[in-house]
Amino acid sequence: MSFAHSVTGYDIAYPGGARRSHSTNIGYAMAQFDLPLEELERYSPAPEEPLDFDSFWATTLEESRQQWFAPRFEPFDGGLTEMLVEDVTFSGYNGDPIKGWMVRPRHAEGPLPCVIRYLGYTQGRGLPLQSVAVAAAGFAHFVMDSRGQGNGGNPGSTPDPFGSPPRIPGMVTSGIEDPSTYYYRRLFTDAVLAVDAVRAHPAVDPSRVIVSGVSQGGGITLASAALSKGLLGAAIDVPFLSHFRRALRITDASPYSEVSRFMQTVPGREEDVFRVLSYFDGANFAPRAMSPAFFSVALADVTCPPSTVYAAYNRYGGPKQIAVYPYNGHEGGQAHQVLAQLRFFTELAE
DSSP: OOOOSOEETTEEEOTTSOEEEOOOOOSSOOOOOSSOHHHHTTOOOOOOOOTTHHHHHHHHHHHHHTTOOOOEEEEOOOSOTTEEEEEEEEEOGGGOEEEEEEEEETTOOSSEEEEEEEOOTTOOOOOGGGSOHHHHTTOEEEEEOOTTOOOSSSOOOOOOOOOOSSOOSSSTTTTTTOTTTOHHHHHHHHHHHHHHHHHTSTTEEEEEEEEEEETHHHHHHHHHHHHSSSOSEEEEESOSSSOHHHHHHHOOOTTHHHHHHHHHHSTTOHHHHHHHHHTTOHHHHGGGOOSOEEEEEETTOSSSOHHHHHHHHTTOOSOEEEEEETTOOTTTTHHHHHHHHHHHHHHHHO
Protein backbone atom coordinates (compact mmCIF):
# COMPACT_ATOMS: atom_id res chain seq x y z
CA MET A 1 0.00 0.00 0.00
CA SER A 2 1.32 3.44 -0.94
CA PHE A 3 0.78 6.42 1.33
CA ALA A 4 1.83 9.80 -0.03
CA HIS A 5 2.55 12.50 2.53
CA SER A 6 0.60 15.17 0.69
CA VAL A 7 -1.23 15.46 -2.59
CA THR A 8 -2.11 18.70 -4.34
CA GLY A 9 -5.72 18.87 -5.49
CA TYR A 10 -6.72 17.83 -8.99
CA ASP A 11 -3.59 15.69 -9.17
CA ILE A 12 -4.59 13.10 -6.63
CA ALA A 13 -2.30 10.24 -5.69
CA TYR A 14 -4.45 7.16 -5.22
CA PRO A 15 -3.37 4.16 -3.18
CA GLY A 16 -0.99 2.12 -5.26
CA GLY A 17 0.82 5.16 -6.65
CA ALA A 18 -1.39 6.00 -9.65
CA ARG A 19 -2.05 9.69 -10.32
CA ARG A 20 -4.87 11.32 -12.23
CA SER A 21 -5.66 14.95 -12.94
CA HIS A 22 -9.10 16.39 -12.25
CA SER A 23 -10.99 19.58 -12.86
CA THR A 24 -14.28 20.83 -11.48
CA ASN A 25 -16.66 23.66 -12.18
CA ILE A 26 -18.41 24.71 -9.00
CA GLY A 27 -18.98 28.40 -9.76
CA TYR A 28 -17.52 31.11 -7.56
CA ALA A 29 -14.19 30.11 -6.00
CA MET A 30 -13.16 31.55 -2.65
CA ALA A 31 -9.63 32.75 -2.00
CA GLN A 32 -7.10 30.86 0.07
CA PHE A 33 -7.00 32.63 3.41
CA ASP A 34 -5.09 30.40 5.84
CA LEU A 35 -1.38 29.56 6.03
CA PRO A 36 0.52 28.71 2.82
CA LEU A 37 0.58 25.01 1.99
CA GLU A 38 4.25 24.62 2.85
CA GLU A 39 3.53 26.00 6.35
CA LEU A 40 0.39 23.90 6.72
CA GLU A 41 2.44 20.78 6.06
CA ARG A 42 4.63 21.68 9.06
CA TYR A 43 1.86 23.07 11.27
CA SER A 44 1.80 21.22 14.58
CA PRO A 45 0.59 23.37 17.48
CA ALA A 46 1.25 22.34 21.03
CA PRO A 47 -1.58 20.06 22.19
CA GLU A 48 -4.14 21.31 24.68
CA GLU A 49 -4.97 17.95 26.18
CA PRO A 50 -6.50 17.26 29.60
CA LEU A 51 -4.59 14.86 31.81
CA ASP A 52 -7.60 12.58 32.19
CA PHE A 53 -8.40 12.44 28.46
CA ASP A 54 -7.86 8.68 28.16
CA SER A 55 -9.57 7.76 31.42
CA PHE A 56 -12.54 10.00 30.56
CA TRP A 57 -13.14 8.12 27.34
CA ALA A 58 -12.39 4.68 28.76
CA THR A 59 -14.94 5.25 31.54
CA THR A 60 -17.50 6.68 29.12
CA LEU A 61 -17.31 3.68 26.80
CA GLU A 62 -17.27 1.14 29.62
CA GLU A 63 -20.40 2.65 31.20
CA SER A 64 -22.29 2.60 27.91
CA ARG A 65 -21.21 -0.93 27.05
CA GLN A 66 -22.69 -2.03 30.37
CA GLN A 67 -26.07 -0.86 28.98
CA TRP A 68 -25.56 -2.72 25.68
CA PHE A 69 -28.31 -4.58 23.84
CA ALA A 70 -27.92 -6.71 20.72
CA PRO A 71 -28.34 -4.77 17.47
CA ARG A 72 -31.47 -5.37 15.41
CA PHE A 73 -31.23 -5.67 11.62
CA GLU A 74 -34.71 -5.55 10.10
CA PRO A 75 -35.30 -5.95 6.33
CA PHE A 76 -36.51 -2.75 4.68
CA ASP A 77 -37.93 -2.16 1.23
CA GLY A 78 -35.74 0.68 0.00
CA GLY A 79 -36.75 0.34 -3.65
CA LEU A 80 -33.26 -0.84 -4.59
CA THR A 81 -33.52 -4.05 -6.59
CA GLU A 82 -29.76 -4.75 -6.56
CA MET A 83 -29.26 -3.93 -2.88
CA LEU A 84 -30.29 -5.47 0.42
CA VAL A 85 -31.40 -2.82 2.90
CA GLU A 86 -31.84 -3.19 6.65
CA ASP A 87 -33.25 -0.76 9.17
CA VAL A 88 -30.81 -0.97 12.06
CA THR A 89 -31.27 -0.19 15.74
CA PHE A 90 -28.22 -0.48 17.97
CA SER A 91 -27.16 0.38 21.49
CA GLY A 92 -25.48 3.78 21.78
CA TYR A 93 -24.48 6.05 24.63
CA ASN A 94 -26.16 5.02 27.89
CA GLY A 95 -27.95 2.23 26.01
CA ASP A 96 -29.97 4.72 23.95
CA PRO A 97 -31.40 3.18 20.75
CA ILE A 98 -29.63 4.63 17.69
CA LYS A 99 -30.87 4.16 14.13
CA GLY A 100 -28.95 3.47 10.95
CA TRP A 101 -29.16 1.93 7.49
CA MET A 102 -27.24 -1.12 6.36
CA VAL A 103 -27.03 -1.27 2.55
CA ARG A 104 -25.15 -4.08 0.81
CA PRO A 105 -25.01 -5.67 -2.64
CA ARG A 106 -27.71 -8.30 -3.04
CA HIS A 107 -25.61 -10.88 -4.87
CA ALA A 108 -22.22 -10.43 -3.17
CA GLU A 109 -20.72 -13.33 -1.27
CA GLY A 110 -19.85 -12.58 2.33
CA PRO A 111 -18.54 -11.89 4.75
CA LEU A 112 -18.04 -8.40 3.33
CA PRO A 113 -15.81 -5.50 4.32
CA CYS A 114 -17.95 -2.74 5.82
CA VAL A 115 -17.64 1.04 5.53
CA ILE A 116 -19.35 3.04 8.28
CA ARG A 117 -20.35 6.60 7.38
CA TYR A 118 -20.82 9.30 9.98
CA LEU A 119 -22.86 12.31 8.91
CA GLY A 120 -22.26 16.02 8.48
CA TYR A 121 -23.69 18.72 10.74
CA THR A 122 -27.52 18.81 10.87
CA GLN A 123 -27.84 15.67 8.72
CA GLY A 124 -29.85 12.60 9.60
CA ARG A 125 -29.61 9.21 7.92
CA GLY A 126 -32.10 10.17 5.18
CA LEU A 127 -33.26 7.34 2.91
CA PRO A 128 -31.27 4.27 1.84
CA LEU A 129 -31.25 5.36 -1.81
CA GLN A 130 -29.03 8.28 -0.78
CA SER A 131 -26.27 5.87 0.30
CA VAL A 132 -25.64 3.43 -2.53
CA ALA A 133 -22.22 4.31 -3.98
CA VAL A 134 -20.13 2.36 -1.48
CA ALA A 135 -22.45 -0.66 -1.58
CA ALA A 136 -22.38 -0.56 -5.39
CA ALA A 137 -18.60 -0.96 -5.13
CA GLY A 138 -19.05 -4.27 -3.28
CA PHE A 139 -19.00 -3.23 0.37
CA ALA A 140 -21.51 -3.39 3.16
CA HIS A 141 -22.29 0.25 3.95
CA PHE A 142 -23.61 1.36 7.32
CA VAL A 143 -24.95 4.91 7.72
CA MET A 144 -25.24 5.95 11.36
CA ASP A 145 -27.97 8.39 12.28
CA SER A 146 -26.80 11.37 14.38
CA ARG A 147 -28.91 11.69 17.49
CA GLY A 148 -30.97 14.87 17.60
CA GLN A 149 -29.99 15.93 14.08
CA GLY A 150 -31.73 15.92 10.71
CA ASN A 151 -32.83 18.34 8.03
CA GLY A 152 -35.26 18.44 5.11
CA GLY A 153 -32.91 16.72 2.68
CA ASN A 154 -31.56 14.23 5.21
CA PRO A 155 -34.16 13.61 7.91
CA GLY A 156 -33.10 11.89 11.10
CA SER A 157 -34.76 9.13 13.10
CA THR A 158 -32.92 9.23 16.45
CA PRO A 159 -33.86 11.58 19.30
CA ASP A 160 -31.35 12.83 21.85
CA PRO A 161 -33.08 12.30 25.20
CA PHE A 162 -30.65 14.54 27.10
CA GLY A 163 -31.47 18.19 27.61
CA SER A 164 -29.02 20.98 28.33
CA PRO A 165 -28.93 24.45 29.85
CA PRO A 166 -29.48 27.46 27.57
CA ARG A 167 -27.26 27.35 24.49
CA ILE A 168 -26.77 28.85 21.06
CA PRO A 169 -29.04 27.17 18.44
CA GLY A 170 -27.32 24.14 16.93
CA MET A 171 -25.68 21.15 18.60
CA VAL A 172 -22.12 22.33 19.06
CA THR A 173 -22.83 24.22 22.31
CA SER A 174 -25.30 21.70 23.75
CA GLY A 175 -24.11 20.77 27.24
CA ILE A 176 -20.83 22.61 26.73
CA GLU A 177 -20.56 23.56 30.41
CA ASP A 178 -19.07 20.16 31.31
CA PRO A 179 -17.45 17.32 29.33
CA SER A 180 -19.82 14.82 30.95
CA THR A 181 -22.87 16.62 29.54
CA TYR A 182 -21.47 17.78 26.21
CA TYR A 183 -23.43 16.59 23.17
CA TYR A 184 -20.39 15.11 21.41
CA ARG A 185 -19.69 12.79 24.33
CA ARG A 186 -22.91 11.05 23.39
CA LEU A 187 -22.41 11.21 19.63
CA PHE A 188 -18.80 9.98 19.70
CA THR A 189 -19.83 7.11 21.96
CA ASP A 190 -22.60 6.20 19.52
CA ALA A 191 -19.98 6.13 16.76
CA VAL A 192 -17.69 3.70 18.58
CA LEU A 193 -20.58 1.44 19.49
CA ALA A 194 -21.69 1.49 15.84
CA VAL A 195 -18.42 -0.33 15.09
CA ASP A 196 -19.40 -2.97 17.64
CA ALA A 197 -22.86 -3.24 16.05
CA VAL A 198 -21.73 -3.80 12.46
CA ARG A 199 -19.20 -6.40 13.61
CA ALA A 200 -22.17 -8.38 14.94
CA HIS A 201 -23.80 -8.53 11.49
CA PRO A 202 -23.49 -12.03 9.98
CA ALA A 203 -22.67 -10.63 6.52
CA VAL A 204 -19.81 -8.40 7.76
CA ASP A 205 -16.19 -9.40 8.21
CA PRO A 206 -15.42 -7.92 11.65
CA SER A 207 -11.73 -7.60 10.79
CA ARG A 208 -12.45 -5.35 7.79
CA VAL A 209 -14.35 -2.34 9.13
CA ILE A 210 -13.55 1.15 7.85
CA VAL A 211 -14.87 4.42 9.29
CA SER A 212 -15.54 7.52 7.20
CA GLY A 213 -17.17 10.92 7.20
CA VAL A 214 -17.17 14.49 5.91
CA SER A 215 -17.06 17.67 8.04
CA GLN A 216 -18.79 16.77 11.34
CA GLY A 217 -18.59 13.19 10.05
CA GLY A 218 -14.84 13.64 9.63
CA GLY A 219 -14.53 14.78 13.23
CA ILE A 220 -16.57 11.80 14.38
CA THR A 221 -14.34 9.55 12.26
CA LEU A 222 -11.22 10.84 14.00
CA ALA A 223 -12.75 10.07 17.39
CA SER A 224 -13.94 6.64 16.31
CA ALA A 225 -10.56 5.80 14.78
CA ALA A 226 -8.87 6.65 18.08
CA LEU A 227 -11.36 4.91 20.37
CA SER A 228 -12.17 1.77 18.33
CA LYS A 229 -9.86 -1.23 18.18
CA GLY A 230 -8.70 -3.05 15.06
CA LEU A 231 -10.15 -0.85 12.34
CA LEU A 232 -9.00 -1.49 8.80
CA GLY A 233 -8.88 2.20 7.91
CA ALA A 234 -10.37 5.67 8.16
CA ALA A 235 -11.44 8.25 5.55
CA ILE A 236 -11.48 11.72 7.08
CA ASP A 237 -12.74 14.53 4.84
CA VAL A 238 -12.47 18.26 5.74
CA PRO A 239 -12.99 17.42 9.44
CA PHE A 240 -14.92 19.67 11.80
CA LEU A 241 -14.24 19.63 15.57
CA SER A 242 -10.47 20.05 15.36
CA HIS A 243 -8.17 22.69 16.90
CA PHE A 244 -11.06 24.74 18.29
CA ARG A 245 -8.95 27.63 19.57
CA ARG A 246 -7.52 28.46 16.15
CA ALA A 247 -10.83 27.89 14.39
CA LEU A 248 -12.52 30.47 16.58
CA ARG A 249 -9.73 32.96 15.87
CA ILE A 250 -9.76 32.78 12.08
CA THR A 251 -13.32 31.98 10.97
CA ASP A 252 -16.75 33.32 11.77
CA ALA A 253 -18.48 30.65 9.68
CA SER A 254 -20.98 28.26 11.20
CA PRO A 255 -20.79 25.91 13.08
CA TYR A 256 -17.68 27.32 14.82
CA SER A 257 -19.49 30.66 15.08
CA GLU A 258 -21.98 28.98 17.41
CA VAL A 259 -19.16 28.55 19.92
CA SER A 260 -18.02 32.13 19.39
CA ARG A 261 -21.52 33.40 20.07
CA PHE A 262 -21.72 31.24 23.17
CA MET A 263 -18.45 32.77 24.40
CA GLN A 264 -20.17 36.17 24.26
CA THR A 265 -22.63 34.93 26.89
CA VAL A 266 -19.97 33.73 29.36
CA PRO A 267 -17.31 36.48 29.51
CA GLY A 268 -14.42 35.46 31.74
CA ARG A 269 -15.15 31.75 31.34
CA GLU A 270 -13.62 31.22 27.90
CA GLU A 271 -10.84 28.96 29.17
CA ASP A 272 -13.41 26.76 30.92
CA VAL A 273 -15.11 26.27 27.55
CA PHE A 274 -11.84 25.47 25.80
CA ARG A 275 -11.06 22.92 28.51
CA VAL A 276 -14.35 21.13 27.84
CA LEU A 277 -13.72 21.20 24.10
CA SER A 278 -10.26 19.68 24.57
CA TYR A 279 -11.88 16.33 25.40
CA PHE A 280 -13.47 16.33 21.92
CA ASP A 281 -10.74 17.88 19.79
CA GLY A 282 -9.70 15.91 16.71
CA ALA A 283 -6.11 17.07 17.20
CA ASN A 284 -6.10 15.16 20.50
CA PHE A 285 -7.71 12.04 19.07
CA ALA A 286 -5.36 11.96 16.07
CA PRO A 287 -2.16 10.59 17.71
CA ARG A 288 -4.22 7.79 19.28
CA ALA A 289 -5.51 6.56 15.90
CA MET A 290 -3.31 3.94 14.25
CA SER A 291 -5.27 2.57 11.27
CA PRO A 292 -4.34 3.79 7.75
CA ALA A 293 -6.07 7.11 7.05
CA PHE A 294 -7.00 9.08 3.94
CA PHE A 295 -7.65 12.75 4.74
CA SER A 296 -8.79 15.57 2.51
CA VAL A 297 -8.49 19.32 2.95
CA ALA A 298 -9.71 22.31 0.93
CA LEU A 299 -7.52 25.39 1.08
CA ALA A 300 -10.40 27.86 0.61
CA ASP A 301 -12.52 26.21 3.30
CA VAL A 302 -13.73 28.84 5.79
CA THR A 303 -16.04 26.33 7.52
CA CYS A 304 -13.23 23.98 8.60
CA PRO A 305 -10.06 26.01 8.00
CA PRO A 306 -7.07 24.15 6.53
CA SER A 307 -4.83 24.74 9.55
CA THR A 308 -7.39 23.02 11.79
CA VAL A 309 -7.34 20.01 9.48
CA TYR A 310 -3.54 19.88 9.41
CA ALA A 311 -3.43 20.21 13.21
CA ALA A 312 -5.02 16.74 13.28
CA TYR A 313 -3.38 15.33 10.14
CA ASN A 314 0.17 16.18 11.22
CA ARG A 315 -0.40 14.48 14.60
CA TYR A 316 -2.11 11.38 13.19
CA GLY A 317 -0.55 8.25 14.61
CA GLY A 318 -0.97 5.77 11.78
CA PRO A 319 -0.03 5.66 8.07
CA LYS A 320 -1.66 8.60 6.31
CA GLN A 321 -2.17 10.48 3.09
CA ILE A 322 -4.05 13.66 2.27
CA ALA A 323 -5.74 14.99 -0.86
CA VAL A 324 -5.42 18.77 -1.12
CA TYR A 325 -7.98 20.81 -3.07
CA PRO A 326 -6.41 24.27 -3.39
CA TYR A 327 -9.36 26.14 -4.90
CA ASN A 328 -12.25 24.40 -3.18
CA GLY A 329 -14.23 25.46 -0.16
CA HIS A 330 -16.00 23.20 2.30
CA GLU A 331 -17.46 21.11 -0.52
CA GLY A 332 -13.98 19.65 -0.86
CA GLY A 333 -13.30 17.14 -3.60
CA GLN A 334 -16.93 16.00 -3.93
CA ALA A 335 -17.31 13.10 -6.41
CA HIS A 336 -13.58 13.10 -7.17
CA GLN A 337 -12.84 12.43 -3.52
CA VAL A 338 -15.50 9.73 -3.38
CA LEU A 339 -13.84 7.97 -6.31
CA ALA A 340 -10.45 8.26 -4.63
CA GLN A 341 -11.91 6.84 -1.43
CA LEU A 342 -13.46 3.88 -3.21
CA ARG A 343 -9.99 2.98 -4.51
CA PHE A 344 -8.60 3.46 -1.00
CA PHE A 345 -11.27 1.19 0.47
CA THR A 346 -10.72 -1.46 -2.18
CA GLU A 347 -6.99 -1.62 -1.62
CA LEU A 348 -7.43 -1.83 2.14
CA ALA A 349 -9.94 -4.65 1.82
CA GLU A 350 -7.89 -6.81 -0.54
